[in-house]
Amino acid sequence: MSDTSESYWWQRDDLKYQAGKLNFAGHDVDGLAKMHGTPSFFYSAERLTANVQRLHAALQKAGLKNRYRILFAMKANRFPPLLTLLKLTGLVGIDACSPNEVEQAISCGFRPQDISFTNTSLSRNDYERLHQFEGISMNCDSLTCIRKWGAMGGGGNIGLRINPSIGLGRADNAKLQYAGEETTKFGIYREQFIEAIELAKSYGLKVTKIHFHTGCGYLTPQLDHWENIIQTCMWFVDQVADTVQVVNVGGGLGVPHVANDSPLDLDKWASVLVSNFKHRNISIEIEPGDYLVKDSGILLLKVNTVEVKRDKTFVGVDAGFNIALEPAVYGLPFQPVPGVERDGEKVTVTIAGHINEALDIFYRDVELSPLEDEDVLVLINAGAYSTSMASNHCMRGEFKEFLLY
Numbered sequence: 001m002s003d004t005s006e007s008y009w010w011q012r013d014d015l016k017y018q019a020g021k022l023n024f025a026g027h028d029v030d031g032l033a034k035m036h037g038t039p040s041f042f043y044s045a046e047r048l049t050a051n052v053q054r055l056h057a058a059l060q061k062a063g064l065k066n067r068y069r070i071l072f073a074m075k076a077n078r079f080p081p082l083l084t085l086l087k088l089t090g091l092v093g094i095d096a097c098s099p100n101e102v103e104q105a106i107s108c109g110f111r112p113q114d115i116s117f118t119n120t121s122l123s124r125n126d127y128e129r130l131h132q133f134e135g136i137s138m139n140c141d142s143l144t145c146i147r148k149w150g151a152m153g154g155g156g157n158i159g160l161r162i163n164p165s166i167g168l169g170r171a172d173n174a175k176l177q178y179a180g181e182e183t184t185k186f187g188i189y190r191e192q193f194i195e196a197i198e199l200a201k202s203y204g205l206k207v208t209k210i211h212f213h214t215g216c217g218y219l220t221p222q223l224d225h226w227e228n229i230i231q232t233c234m235w236f237v238d239q240v241a242d243t244v245q246v247v248n249v250g251g252g253l254g255v256p257h258v259a260n261d262s263p264l265d266l267d268k269w270a271s272v273l274v275s276n277f278k279h280r281n282i283s284i285e286i287e288p289g290d291y292l293v294k295d296s297g298i299l300l301l302k303v304n305t306v307e308v309k310r311d312k313t314f315v316g317v318d319a320g321f322n323i324a325l326e327p328a329v330y331g332l333p334f335q336p337v338p339g340v341e342r343d344g345e346k347v348t349v350t351i352a353g354h355i356n357e358a359l360d361i362f363y364r365d366v367e368l369s370p371l372e373d374e375d376v377l378v379l380i381n382a383g384a385y386s387t388s389m390a391s392n393h394c395m396r397g398e399f400k401e402f403l404l405y
């Protein structure tokens with residue numbers, strides 16, 4: 001075991017080696033694995049709260065004062081203790097995308113008026129259930145949605161999710177874009193927007209919010225593009241100038257996944273918002289998922305196979321891509337980190353899961369300190385879109401979740 005640990009790109013005060021053992025949120029991960037087993041997700045309450053506070057601080061510093069609201073996109077992680085913690089901070093509301101998510105948020109203490117709802121392809125049953133949540137903020141993303149929500153009666157305020165035909169995502173990853181050259185299912189395009197406003201009026205619905213979410217995982221190099229998107233969306237805002245009170249700019253704020261990524265420059269990000277909205281009497285909503293929870297969560301796995309096949313050393317672990325999908329599905333790497341940093345030369349290995357699918361690879365050709373059978377291996381940045389997207393493919397997919405204080 002090494003006692004002079006080198007420094008790693010992912011290292012933070014609450015995630016680092018101490019005397020060769022990985023420590024997360026004040027806990028030795030090897031000890032956590034022994035106590036609770038693997039695969040297990042651990043979330044740090046402190047990191048989660050710090051992420052929320054950092055975002056607030058940037059918005060305050062930029063001068064938005066009380067003209068904004070942060071909504072946690074719970075599709076990223078709906079673990080009830082985590083939602084309850086967020087509720088208790090009093091610093092966030094919720095972005096929900098299904099009636100079940102709304103109910104889960106309410107069961108963790110959020111009120112309907114703390115919740116903004118946005119999704120596509122809703123059924124009659126969905127509309128009926130959503131209509132019961134008095135005070136919920138509804139964003140219609142199609143003419144059909146306006147029609148069906150309007151037909152429920154009662155008029156009221158709605159938001160319109162729009163599609164500006166340009167999007168952004170981490171390092172131009174097309175899989176993370178919700179708007180762009182290709183026509184997507186998300187939001188109302190410019191060509192139909194005037195019709196959408198007229199339709200809303202015909203049902204006595206007042207358009208008080210413009211909503212857009214154009215992609216995920218953006219970092220500082222994408223901020224110029226993000227400003228273009230905001231400016232493009234102003235055309236939509238101007239069409240409802242008489243009634244609009246809020247602009248929801250979606251989520252999408254990213255966190256570093258690899259050594260070459262730098263953390264998002266939050267001050268620059270917030271100044272883009274302020275410069276575009278300061279002369280307008282409009283409040284801002286932001287609905288991040290990733291930015292709040294991703295780096296507050298790690299996944300603990302156990303090594304069960306170390307074997308050289310031809311030119312590659314495979315390290316097999318006791319979970320598969322179906323409980324942590326981002327590397328396989330979105331090409332978003334989760335840095336593997338051995339629970340114990342062994343002495344000896346680094347070895348280049350490929351981390352493979354236990355599912356019978358070719359895409360079940362967590363990381364290819366990563367240089368790590370030597371791993372042995374039964375070692376604990378940690379995947380960092382596993383706090384978002386892992387458990388919430390998990391399946392039981394191959395009748396595997398069990399995991400445990402813990403919130404660490």
Ligand SMILES: Cc1ncc(COP(=O)(O)O)c(C=O)c1O
Pocket residue numbers: 073075076095118213215216217250251252253287288289290291
């Ligand atoms: C409408 C909407 N808002 C917010 C988010 C959260 O995105 P992220 O986790 O990238 O911040 C998503 C995610 O896809 C979304 O679809």
